[in-house]
Amino acid sequence: MARRNLNDLLAFVTVAREGSFTKAAGALGVTQSALSQAIRGLEERLEIRLLTRTTRSVATTSAGERLMNAIGHRFDEIEAELDALTELRDKPAGTVRITCGDHVLHSVLLPRLTPLLREYPDIKLEFDVNYGFRDIVADRFDAGVRMGDTIDKDMIAVPIGPPLQMAVVASPDYFTAHSVPKTPADLTGHQCINQRMPTSGGLYVWDFAKRDRKLNVRVDGPLIFNTTPPQIDAALAGLGISLLPEDEVMTHVAAGRLVRVLQDWCPRFAGYHLYYPSKRQPSPAFSLVVSALRFRGSRAQ
Structure with a gap:
């Protein structure tokens, strides 16, 4: 042609x-x-x-x-090769697009990538805050951030944080008015704060495990949200019990604003990972982003 x-x-x-x-x-x-x-x-x-x-x-x-x-895909390959040409320049440059949740953006991505932006002013970062499972190939993102056990096997997954636990929490006032649950089954008698899943549209089923025993509990309560920040606000207000990743609530637990229960029923799982297509030819700018975000044990850089 x-x-x-x-x-x-x-x-x-x-x-x-x-x-x-x-x-x-x-x-x-x-x-x-x-x-x-x-x-x-x-x-x-x-x-x-x-x-x-x-x-x-x-x-x-x-x-x-x-x-x-x-x-x-040919145009994507051409664009990737053009980005890779920045390796011939004195300083890496180009835009890196990442889709992620709001909490990990503020707690991990921005703190780790701020020094990178200061050192390489020709690099630009674009963040898409989204709680659904975006198709990063179809939507032309360079990478996404998810919990490690939700990433497709054909993606490269780089850990950017430690393993995590879910945390069952409520306010001290709530537990003053209601008994403290001893087992996950006790949650069916409590006011719980539900989450609508962005992909399936169904309500999140609370999963628990202890030794060889696994339990799935369908909770009920007065509130349903599709993101985590309002669930935290509702728990702080004493409106019910919430189940959230521990890194999002531990500051409130440490300050006594929330009380954590059933911790022995919450197994650890793979934490936040940066993921991207295995066939992607990384540009120098993208390689620097991956290196800056990679979790290295107790010393994250």
Whole structure:
């Protein structure tokens, strides 16, 4: 195909990924009319329709899906190679995009990466705070952050924190008015703060284990949230018992604002990991980010 059509192919890939001419035009820095003209010209030259357009959405046809599968990753490879060329410069540069939760962003990522930004001012970081399991390949992120046991096996996973435990907590006032649970089964008689899972849409089932015994407890209570910060606020207000990663509540436990119970029923699990595609060719900027975030025992750097 003539070299002059590469821009049209990039336009097609961007529209197919974004599912919107408006979003694609913004990503490419062109007008919607210019983008529509480029797609129309590409379809005319190929003599086949690539996109189905409605007033609300844009989707690939079977031919468009085939073309997308054939060339979409090629543009990612070109972009990665161009990023890698910064290795020839005096200072690494480029943008690194990471999707993560709010707590780990403030407690781990920003503290570890602040010195890096000061040392390498040409590096830019973009964070997407999201509690769902984003597809980092499809959404074109360089990396994501999840608990280690939730990462797909085809990803490279780098630990950025120690193993963790879940913590069952409530305020002192709550336990003044209610008995302290001795076993996970006792939680069914308490007011518990539930979490709606962002992926499945179901309520989180509280998992416990002690020696060879495992228990799944479906709790009930007056509140349901889809993120952790309001669960902490509700527990502090004495509205019920919450189950959260210990690193998010231990400052309140240490200060006496929350009381931790059933710790012997909460096994340790793999903590926060940075993950990225195994086929990714890391740029110098990305390699520095990984090195800065990697957890090294008791001495995290």
